[in-house]
Amino acid sequence: MTPSQLEPPSPPTPGTITRLARTLRGLPPAERWWGPGCAGMAGWLKRAALSLPPEDLTPRFRALLAKVREGEPVLPDEAKHHQYVLVRGMLGDELPGYLLDNVQRLERRGLSVREAAVDTEGLLADNVAVLREALLDAEHFGRTVVLVGHSKGGVECTATLALYPELHHVVRAVVTLQAPYGGSSIAHDLATTPELRRVIDFAFPLLFHGVSRSVEELSYFQRQAFIQQHPYPAGIPTVSLASSRLSRRSTLYPLQRYLHERYGYQADGMVTAVDAEVPGARMVRLDDMDHAEAAMRGLPGLGRYHPGDVTEVMVALALETR
Secondary structure (H helix, E strand, O other): OOHHHHOOOOOOOOOHHHHHHHHHHOOOOOOOOOOOOOOOOOOHHHHHOOOOOOOEOHHHHHHHHHHHHOOOOOOOHHHHHEEEEEEOOOOHHHOOOOOHHHHHHHHHOOOEEEEOOOOOOOOHHHHHHHHHHHHHHHHHOOOEEEEEEEOHHHHHHHHHHHHOHHHHHHEEEEEEEOOOOOOOHHHHHHHHOHHHHHHHHHHHHHHHOOOOHHHHOOOHHHHHHHHHHOOOOOOOOEEEEEEOOOOOOOOOHHHHHHHHHHHOOOEOOOOEHHHHOOOOOEEEEEOOOOOOOOOOOOOOOOOOOOHHHHHHHHHHHHHOOO
């Protein structure tokens, strides 16, 4: 028997989850925290708004959705004149099938579609720069753009137009799907609770090569500061989807229940419905959709919506306004 055969085998390299668990165990105990969390913060923007109440498009949405489900066309003729830039939300790069049905549906309708190359765990400023380049490209080739952003992606769409008003003429319309425009209760608690903050500070870089500050940017404090300095401009045709759901059949039920029982918030599991309302936007409000259903196909019998159907109808609604 050779010496190499006598040597014990090398231990396997620990996986990511194992390394994360060891790292967290090695940290000093987090401060015990019994603060108010984000109690009373949801809907701050709506309470402060001085504008007229938004137009409720929910009945129109349901009517068009019924047509789409029957295979009837709902997009106007002008739809083929624009380019559609879809923007992923937080962790979108990590989720198989994320926005796949949304993109494929628009492509099957003969539309020009591209996904913005944003870093879904990156900072707002970096992703805004990516969207600005996409708009500049469209301007160079004489095209107009419809921006479609899900979750954090919707925040980045609106931020780009708030920061670069000279590009408004390039954008035909904006669609936000469950975007935490006013802030995210879940992100706020993750960023401000000591016992949770250390998880994102270590898990985000280790598991997703992300920046934990990208979560903090969706807290109420930071969204308030940004919106006060860079309000969403008027005059851009915008349609926003706000949703909520409280159902054991939802994969996000634990988060829905947390927000409902701790704060009394009606949420889709990640965003409270009232915080998804963009000032000046025409609104679609659903009380039976969780945060994943607008961007990912669910298991049969668990979800009520198909992402492609939702996207097609929302785009049709956005193009009805000039």
